[in-house]
Amino acid sequence: MPVxxxxxxxxxxGWRVLISFVLLLGLSGCSAIGVFNSLIPEGEMxxxxxxxxxxxxxxxxxxxxxxxxxxxxxxxxxxxxxxAWDSGDKSxxxxxxxxxxxxxxxxxxxxxxxxxxxxxxxxxxxxxxSLKWTLDNIGRYGGDAxxxxxxxxxxxxxxxxxxxxxxxxxxxxxxxxxxxxxxxxLAGALDFLPLTEENLFKIFxxxxxxxxxxxxxxxxxxxxxxxxxxxxxxxxxxxxxRNFAARVRERxxxxxxxxxxxxxxxxxxxxxxxxxxxxxxxxxxISGFIDAxxx
Numbered sequence: 026m027p028v029x030x031x032x033x034x035x036x037x038x039g040w041r042v043l044i045s046f047v048l049l050l051g052l053s054g055c056s057a058i059g060v061f062n063s064l065i066p067e068g069e070m071x072x073x074x075x076x077x078x079x080x081x082x083x084x085x086x087x088x089x090x091x092x093x094x095x096x097x098x099x100x101x102x103x104x105x106x107x108x109a110w111d112s113g114d115k116s117x118x119x120x121x122x123x124x125x126x127x128x129x130x131x132x133x134x135x136x137x138x139x140x141x142x143x144x145x146x147x148x149x150x151x152x153x154x155s156l157k158w159t160l161d162n163i164g165r166y167g168g169d170a171x172x173x174x175x176x177x178x179x180x181x182x183x184x185x186x187x188x189x190x191x192x193x194x195x196x197x198x199x200x201x202x203x204x205x206x207x208x209x210x211l212a213g214a215l216d217f218l219p220l221t222e223e224n225l226f227k228i229f230x231x232x233x234x235x236x237x238x239x240x241x242x243x244x245x246x247x248x249x250x251x252x253x254x255x256x257x258x259x260x261x262x263x264x265x266x267r268n269f270a271a272r273v274r275e276r277x278x279x280x281x282x283x284x285x286x287x288x289x290x291x292x293x294x295x296x297x298x299x300x301x302x303x304x305x306x307x308x309x310x311i312s313g314f315i316d317a318x319x320x
Contacts, residue, residue, distance in 0.1 A: 058116075058117040061120060061298070061300075062117070062119040062120055064120075064298075064299065064300045065119050065120050065123045065298065065299055065300075066123065066299055067119070067123065068092075069091060069092050069093070069126070069127065070089050070090060070091055070092055070122070070123060070126040070127075071089070071090045071091075071092055072087060072088070072089050072122075073087065073088045073089075073090075073166065074087045075087070076088060076158075078135065078154055078155050078157075078158040079151065079154055081138060081151075083136045083137060083138050083139070083142075083151070084135075084136070084137070084138070084151060084154070084155075085115075085135070085136055086115065086133055086134060086135035086136065086155050086158065087115050087116075087122070087133070087134045087135075088131065088132070088133055088163075088166050089122040089123070089125075089126045089131070089132040089133075089134070090126070090131050090166050090167050090168075091126050091127075091129055091130075091131070091167075093129075095129070095167060097169070098164065098167060098168055098169035098170075098172075099129060099130060099131045099167050099168055099169060100129070100130050100131070100168075100169060100172040100173075100174065100206075100315060100316075100319045101130060101131045101132075101133065101159060101163050101168040101169060101170070101172060101173045101174065102125050102130045102131075102132050102133070102173075102174050102175075102176050102209075102315070103133045103134075103135070103155065103156055103159055103173065103174070103175050103176065103185075104118065104121055104122070104125065104132060104133065104134050104176050104177065104181070105135070105137070105152060105175065105176070105177035105178075105181035105182075105184040105185050106118050106121070106134070106177070106178060106179075106181045107177070107178045107179025107180040107181045107182070107294075108139065108179070108180055108181075109179070109180055109224070110139055110140050110145070110148065110180050110225075110228050111139050111140040111141070111224060111228070112139065113136075113139065113180075114136065115134045115135065115136045118134050120295075120297075120298040120299065121134070121178075121294065121297060121298070122134055123298075123299060124297040124298060124299065124302065124308055125176075125297075125311075127299075128308065128311075128312040128315075130315070131163060131166055131167055131168035133155070133159050133163070135151065135152075135155035136151075137151035137152060137155070137184070138151055140224065140227065140228045141227075144227065144228050144229070144230065145228055145229050145230075145233055145236075145237050146194075146233060146236065146237070148184070149184065149187055149188065149191075149194050150194065150197065150198070152184040152185075152187070152188040152194065153188050153194035153195055153197065153198035153200065154198050156173070156175065156188055156195070156198070156200060156204075156205070157198040157199060157200050159173060160173060160200060160204055171206075171320060172206050172319045172320055173204065173205060173206055174205065174206050174207045174208065174209060174315055174318075174319075175188060175189050175205055175207075175208050175209070176208070176209040176210075176211070176311070177209075177210060177211070177213060178211040178212060178213070178293070178294040179211075179212055179213065179214060179260070179261055179290065179294075180214055181213070182210035182211060182212065182213015182214055182215060182239075182265075183213060183214040183215065183217075183237070183239055185208055185209070185210060185213065186208055186210055186213060186215055186239035186242075186250070186269070187237075187239050187242065188205070189205040189208045189247065189248050190208075190239060190242040190243060190244060190247045190248075191236070191239075191242040203246070203247075203248070205248045206248060206249075206318055206319060206320070207248045207249045207250070207251070207314065207315060207318040207319075208247075208248050208249070208250045208251070209250075209251045209253070209311055209314065209315070210250070210251070210252045210253065210266065210269070211253050211254075211293050211294055211307075212253070212254050212255060212258055212260070212261045212265075212266070212290050212293050212294070213239075213252065213261070213265060213266065213269075214261055214265060215238070215239045215240055215252070215265040215266060215268070215269035216238055216239070216240040216264065216265045216268040216269055217238065217261070217262075217265060218234065218235075218238060220234070239269060240268055240269050240272050243269060243272035243273045243275075243276050243278065244273075244276050244278060245273075245276040245277030245278045246277075246278070247273065247278050248318075249278070249279040249280070249281075249314075249318050250269070250270065250273055250278070250279065250280040250281070251280075251281045251282075251283070251310070251311065251314040252266035252267075252269060252270050252280065252281070252282050252283075253266070253282075253283050253284075253285070253293060253307060253310060253311070254266040254267075254282075254283075254284050254285070254293065255284070255285045255287070255288030255289050255290060255292055255293045256284050256285060256286045256287065256288065257286075257287050257288055257289050257292075258288070258289060258290040258293070259289070259290065260289075260290035261290060263284065266282065266284075267282065270282045281314060283310050285307070293307060296308070297311070
């Protein structure tokens with residue numbers, strides 16, 4: 026997705042106008058995301074794009090490595106983006122990759138199949154297979170396969186949690202139990218029944234609907250969890266995070282929660298981006314959790 030040259034690295038005084046444009050259009054507009062990603066400082070990381078992990082055109086992933094040398098393999102974050110299970114592209118999330126790489130992590134951003142090409146649970150195989158690729162190959166990119174975290178925003182939060190807690194996907198992909206070191210969910214879809222939108226009834230047919238809910242797979246021996254949610258989120262109800270965290274703790278597991286007054290659904294993911302993170306604590310909360318849970 027090329028960005029016109031006059032959008033490259035705009036002066037700081039122009040950021041507010043461009044950011045307002047992105048926030049107005051939301052994360053679905055390709056042009057808006059291209060403009061926003063043109064603000065992202067890429068100089069401190071190395072990107073390897075379009076690595077194939079399956080046979081479908083959408084089964085590709087990008088890997089981002091910090092340029093700075095490291096005395097030991099780096100902690101890894103597999104980031105699953107949102108998009109209501111029917112949209113999204115890994116190229117939109119350069120800003121998220123840079124944010125995590127700036128904290129010293131190797132970052133994997135996979136694409137996955139979406140509706141109407143597939144419905145649940147087919148795309149969960151993509152979540153698991155991209156995780157399997159990561160565990161098998163990330164050492165060649167400076168990552169530590171024993172310190173792999175899953176993270177997701179919105180619909181991506183469902184992928185990040187289910188692939189870690191519902192062991193059926195990992196087993197099918199050939200992943201040993203408990204290889205995920207921790208889960209980070211940003212406004213994740215973790216307990217979203219009953220369905221309220223027409224498309225969702227097609228994406229989640231009634232026979233498999235219960236299996237689509239991460240809360241139904243909360244267990245005490247699962248990985249530690251951090252849920253973050255904006256209190257002004259009108260897209261994914263805050264109960265998704267609260268209920269999931271409570272259920273994990275009820276089962277004897279480790280779950281942490283942080284909620285942000287006045288923060289919207291898109292705001293919580295944009296808050297980790299370089300242009301918008303100043304004065305916000307979302308990225309620091311994420312990195313603090315990951316660093317505390319890493320071996």
